[in-house]
Amino acid sequence: MIDWLDEVLPPVFPATSKALTEPNGLLAAGGQVSPLWADSAYRKGIFPWNDPSEARLWWSPAPRAVITPESFHLPRTVRKLLRRETLNISTNMAFDAVIQACAQPRDYESGTWISDEIIDCYSRLQRAGRAFSVECWSSDGDLCGGFYGLTIGSAVFGESMFSRRSNASKLAFATAAPVLFNAGVRLIDCQMKTDHLGQFGLIELDRTAFESALRDATGHTLQLTLPGWLS
Known part of the structure; x- marks a missing residue:
């Protein structure tokens, strides 16, 4: 189970230690991609990646x-x-x-x-x-x-x-x-x-x-x- 991020709230991500091992690094879903969200995510080693037709997904794979x-x-x-x-x-x-x-x-x-x-x-x-x-x-x-x-x-x-x-x-x-x-x-x-x-x-x-x-x-x-x- 991964967390769902509310796009109307400020970007707050789960601890990266909660990322799944399979698929490697899947951490959270939802939220939005904006300069503020991107800055907050990348500083923690998190990045967005998903099919545009599906829910926004955030990843932090290990090893990096x-x-x-x-x-x-x-x-x-x-x-x-x-x-x-x-x-x-x-x-x-x-x-x-x-x-x-x-x-x-x-x-x-x-x-x-x-x-x-x-x-x-x-x-x-x-x-x-x-x-x-x-x-x-x-x-x-x-x-x-x-x-x-x-x-x-x-x-x-x-x-x-x-x-x-x-x-x-x-x-x-x-x-x-x-x-x-x-x-x-x-x-x-x-x-x-x-x-x-x-x-x-x-x-x-x-x-x-x-x-x-x-x-x-x-x-x-x-x-x-x-x-x-x-x-």
């Missing part, structure tokens, strides 16, 4: 997949791709286009979890300087990949990626991650382990270790300013 400045590395194959590909990487130049592209169903999926409510929330956060996008452009100026995320203090929460060209989102992340860490980011929350991000030094933390690292990162003031062009 993260990348830190100490664990991050660029595989040799990715370094070769960066030297070979004629792609340009930018930040915050096409946030709306990136989140809309991320919302499109994948070839292997019939739907998407990124609803109009999610798009509106993160677009508002981006305008407030709390969310960002990274774009990958072809030499012809076409948007061919990228990702978007949320920042709180020195923590970055990666949300979704897309690629219209092989390796585009991989190269966007490979270019942006060192910039984020050099700017003072202490933690990139990847939520769940994937092969796509695993090659960049992703590690898994148990709930206690993750929440300790999260409190440290979100409690650290960082004015994250990203340059327009990264490459």
Whole structure:
């Protein structure tokens, strides 16, 4: 049994220790997705994820997949791709286009979890300087990949990626991650382990270790300013 959150009340989430083990991390249902709710949730290691046609669900899985400045590395194959590909990487130049592209169903999926409510929330956060996008452009100026995320203090929460060209989102992340860490980011929350991000030094933390690292990162003031062009 999970708690139902009243969307007309301020956001108050159950203790993350109450999250189910099956499915891993399911914590609560209901509530709403707004900048206030998102800020409250992410500070506790909680995030929304559900089919838009179903009830809002909130998750806090364990173990938690993260990348830190100490664990991050660029595989040799990715370094070769960066030297070979004629792609340009930018930040915050096409946030709306990136989140809309991320919302499109994948070839292997019939739907998407990124609803109009999610798009509106993160677009508002981006305008407030709390969310960002990274774009990958072809030499012809076409948007061919990228990702978007949320920042709180020195923590970055990666949300979704897309690629219209092989390796585009991989190269966007490979270019942006060192910039984020050099700017003072202490933690990139990847939520769940994937092969796509695993090659960049992703590690898994148990709930206690993750929440300790999260409190440290979100409690650290960082004015994250990203340059327009990264490459």
